[in-house]
Amino acid sequence: MTFPNDARVALNALLGERFSEKQADRDHHAGTEAHHRPAPPEAVAWPESTEEVAEIVRICRGNGVAIVAHGAGSSLEGNTSAVKGGLSVDLNRMNQILDVRPEDLDCTVQAGVNREELNTHLRDTGLFFPIDPGAHASLGGMAATRASGTNAVRYGTMRENVLCLTVVTPEGEIIRTARRARKSSAGYDLTHLFVGSEGTLGIITEVTLKLYGRPEAVRAAVCTFSDPASASRTAIEAIQVGIPLARVEYLDDGCIRAVNAYSHLEETEADTLFVEFHGSEAGVAEQVAFFEEIATGNGAAHFRWAEREEDRNRLWKARHSAYTATVNQRPGCRGWATDVCVPLSRLPECIDHAKGLMKSCGIPASIMGHVGDGNFHVVFSVDPTAPEELETVARINSAMVEQALSCDGTCTGEHGVGLGKRKYMEAEHGPALSLMRRIKSALDPENLMNPDKILPPMETPAQ
Amino acid sequence: MTFPNDARVALNALLGERFSEKQADRDHHAGTEAHHRPAPPEAVAWPESTEEVAEIVRICRGNGVAIVAHGAGSSLEGNTSAVKGGLSVDLNRMNQILDVRPEDLDCTVQAGVNREELNTHLRDTGLFFPIDPGAHASLGGMAATRASGTNAVRYGTMRENVLCLTVVTPEGEIIRTARRARKSSAGYDLTHLFVGSEGTLGIITEVTLKLYGRPEAVRAAVCTFSDPASASRTAIEAIQVGIPLARVEYLDDGCIRAVNAYSHLEETEADTLFVEFHGSEAGVAEQVAFFEEIATGNGAAHFRWAEREEDRNRLWKARHSAYTATVNQRPGCRGWATDVCVPLSRLPECIDHAKGLMKSCGIPASIMGHVGDGNFHVVFSVDPTAPEELETVARINSAMVEQALSCDGTCTGEHGVGLGKRKYMEAEHGPALSLMRRIKSALDPENLMNPDKILPPMETPAQ
Structure with missing residues (x-):
């Protein structure tokens, strides 16, 4: 793949130094987050306005150049990798x-x-x-x-x-x-x-x-359970009775261990819920009392409340570090996060199923789940140079997706399809997939916009 | 337009008496709600399963027959009229x-x-x-x-x-x-x-x-204001400070008059809010106190609380009768409901603008608004045999849409486009309209599904 000279000249004229073919810039836009193989574009553009983006697209279209929009580059399924080369349109200078x-x-x-x-x-x-x-x-x-x-x-x-x-x-x-x-x-x-x-x-x-x-009152808490099902059941029951939980996050014992090491905390290493309540002072007090009753009924222990903003921030920073904490357990390893989402009532069995798969594989991994949505991730710390590890995780990922689909769930709750989840589109959508293909063809008949993402190749639907 | 014999034979074989070409059945599916001209289909089918609908569609497609799906027939913009004849697919027997x-x-x-x-x-x-x-x-x-x-x-x-x-x-x-x-x-x-x-x-x-x-506690109330702006401002302020109102409906003085006459009530004939709060007992009490403070600050009077379910039901039945009550003010007349929706802060000016247009036209009309969403209707009781009345209301409708679009609002908040709002699609969507056309062509290339709805004809984009 070589970048067409007409496009190069036009983009240079439009963008000056905000157009680059340098290897370092290309490598930086190769979609290297997580475990996917890097696929750098042939060039990178940094527009500063919608009008510039439109002009860039017209130039690319006129020269048959594929276009990959690029934000922070934090997506996990190869969503921004430039598998057909072409131009990465980096939107980071559009920061107004x-x-x-x-x-x-x-x-x-x-x-x-x-x-x-x-x-x-x-x-x-x-x-x-x-x-x-x-x-x-x-x-x-x-x-x-x-x-x-x-x-x-x-x-x-x-x-x-x-x-x-x-x-x-x-x-x-x-x-x-x-x-x-x-x-x-x-x-x-x-x-x-x-x-x-x-x-x-x-x-x-x-x-x-x-x-x-911003809510008038906010309270956050941590509590532990004797097993994953008790934790997820607590979240489910709280939602079923109508407590307007702002957040309810599940972290398994392995995840807490990783977070403790990474963030220098001393949380009890057990199946844990992080919860937060938003509302008026009286409303939050009511939610808290109701939640504690449900949690205690499911055997919750080690309740710890964070009322001050700094305590809450520390808590959620720990939660947000869970991915990195898990991946960093092994030097040189990369993250691979599964992302199934199922109807609420099916969550405990899906977490149990995932736990079983994790335990038997021998690769360090954590579960972290937005359990109020029925969505959870198993994050593996995987050695990218070990094909057998990648294969093992791929197998577990597929088994989890299959289980989720059998529960009327989805292969991806929030990470998107990118490259990684294309192979499940047929199983998830059945004949509806052909409507997606028609929409793509109708809007992008030349297939220049982030080609090969979301829709699996026609030739090998199972790939 | 005549119904193709092959389709007739096939539909008869599939549906027996659940297929009809009787004039009475056709007229019943002509989309006659509101002011639009009736357009009966050539035949009507009553499927009882998804599989039967699929078979009906395949038969129609094979014979070039247009298909209009028909529910309760209560839409207001000619959404289900059969302007190209064809088959009305009545889904009322799919009631499981x-x-x-x-x-x-x-x-x-x-x-x-x-x-x-x-x-x-x-x-x-x-x-x-x-x-x-x-x-x-x-x-x-x-x-x-x-x-x-x-x-x-x-x-x-x-x-x-x-x-x-x-x-x-x-x-x-x-x-x-x-x-x-x-x-x-x-x-x-x-x-x-x-x-x-x-x-x-x-x-x-x-x-x-x-x-x-179902919320543990529900309270509803009615209160009146000295002008429309004070009423809508109350709703807006309540939402801005975060009161989780379950319902907040505005009815103008004319609407209350019509509802009183129709439902034998004695509400004060003034600009009125109907509100409802859902939550826990304590939560609702808190919401109520907060709302009363805001309403009183805007000059609210005649506060009347409905705590018992039967009182609330009576209240909301009155609210739901507002459309019929307005239309029935004049015998033999039909309803014409406008339906703009604008960003919350622009609502008072849009209601004022509509009020001005209503007053000068001399046709009985009411305003009823879902003001918490920025959505309101002017319902006219219009004589369908008086072309000058229809023209006047059409002019007011267009002026209201123009005003709403100038406020970054929409021509229809909840009634749909049907036939009646097609003429505004270009002004509302601009070049995005061509994407809608492409999607329609991609999914229904033969233009058999409810033809001529939503998208304005290509020849006369202003019509």
Whole structure:
């Protein structure tokens, strides 16, 4: 693959030093997070506006150059690797917070703004944006991946929190997917079509998001259980009786061990729930009492409450470090995170099934789960130079997906399909997959937008 | 237009008496709700299963017969009129509640089940389904129209509450749009593509819905204000400070007058809010106190609380009768309901603008608004035999849409596009409209599914 000279000349003229073919820049955009094989693009562009993105797309289209949109590069399924070469469009210089409208509880940001930057900016407004994937993801990337995180049980995922998008289409046209009204019945839901489309239908350049008032009162807690089922049952029962949990995260004993080592903590090494409650003072007190009753009924021990903000922050920092803590247990190893999500009632059996697979494989691994959503990850610390380890984890991943599908669940709750989950699309969607293919062909007939992602190759549907 | 004999023979063989070409049956499926001109199909079919719908679609497709899915027939924009003749597929015999899963807080119903039937069925489970458009709509129709109602401010619309759908595609293939997991990142969001697609991309035959626990405590209230702005400002401020209002409905003085006459009530004839709070006993008490403070600050008077279920039911029955009460003010007249939805902060100016247009027109009309969503209706009682009245209302409707679009709002918050709102699609969506056309062509290349709905004709984009 060589980069067409006409495209090079045009992109150089448009972007100057914000266009690069240097090996270091290409390697930095190869989608190397997690265990997937790096696939660098032939060149990288750093646009600063939607109009520049549109011009870049038109240049690429005119020269048959594949385009991969690139945010923070923190996705885990090879979602941004440039398997067909071409141009990586890095949106990190599109980092303007364009408008915050406290009176409408919404804001508009460029795609490269990350969630921490937004929340820092919002600090004085009394508002916040709740979606928090583990990584320092960009909001455009989060929309493209339909990301979520620990707050989804209360606030929803990117699916529920994107009001509208500005998108550059494969033709290089700029569209808005919807108006800013909170609801609409005006035609096909383009916003939701692009949320989760992973750059395969166009490039998201601006995101309009719902915001929420900071709760008057927040309390967080940790408690332990004698087994995974008791922990997940506690979360399920709390949701079934209607406690509006803001967060309810499960970490297994191995995960706590890894977090303790990594973050210098001394949490009890047992199946653990991290929970958080948002509301008024009285409302939170009520939720806490109700939750404690349910947890105690399931044998919870070692209850520890974090009422001060700094204690809570330490707690959630530990939770957010769980992935890295697990991966770093073995030097030189990389992460491989499974990501099934199942109906709530099926969660305990799926966690048990995963536990069984983990134990027998001998590779260091942790379970961390957004159990209020029925979503959990097994994170393996895998040696990328050991093919037999990669094979073992691949086998466990597939077994977990098969189990999840048999429970009417999904192969990916929040990481997206990328390259890694394509092989499960047929089993998950059946004949509906052909509709996805038609939509892709209709919107991107030349297959230039993040090619080979989401949809499995036609020739080998099982691959 | 004559119905192809091959299709007649095949449908007769498949359905027997559940296939009809009788004029009375055709007229009953002409989309006559509201002010749109009736357009009867050439025949009507009453399938009883998804498989029968698939077979019907395959027969129609083989004979070039247009297909209009028909639920309760309560849509207001000519959404189910058979403008190209063909077959109306009436889903009312698909009225089975297939599965209720309290442990997962979800259920699956056939498309013809209506919301009251579902809630009656759920009575003993402690669960309920909150979406309540004014009419006795079918759940399939509500999904197809992306309907909402009075509870959307707290529980969302059909957009937020459909977990997955079973759909018969234009090829007559049966697909499921998603798994039953609460979240997923597994490819394009087909569920949201079909929610709101008004039968133009396929026929929804089964709907899987989120359910909610009945709140421990419920309180409802009515209060009046000296002007529309004070009423809507109260709703807006309550939402901005984070009171989790379950319902907040605005009715103008004219609407209260109509409701009083129709429902034999004696509400004060003034700008009025109907509100409802859901939660624990303590939580509701807290919400009520907070809301009263805000309302009083905006000059609220005549506060009346309804704590008993029967009093609340009477209140909401009155609210739900507002459309009929308004239309019935003049014998022989029909309803014409506008349906704009705007960002919350722009609501008072849009209501004021509508008030001005209403006053000067001399046609009886009411405002009723889901003001917590920024959505409101002006309902006119219009004489269908008086072209100048229809013209006047059409002009006001267009002026309201123009105003809403200038506020980044939408021409339809919950009624759908049907025939009536097609003329605004270009102004609302701009170049994004061409993506909708491509999706329609990709999924229904022969244009047999509810033809001429949602998308304006290509020749005359302004019509």
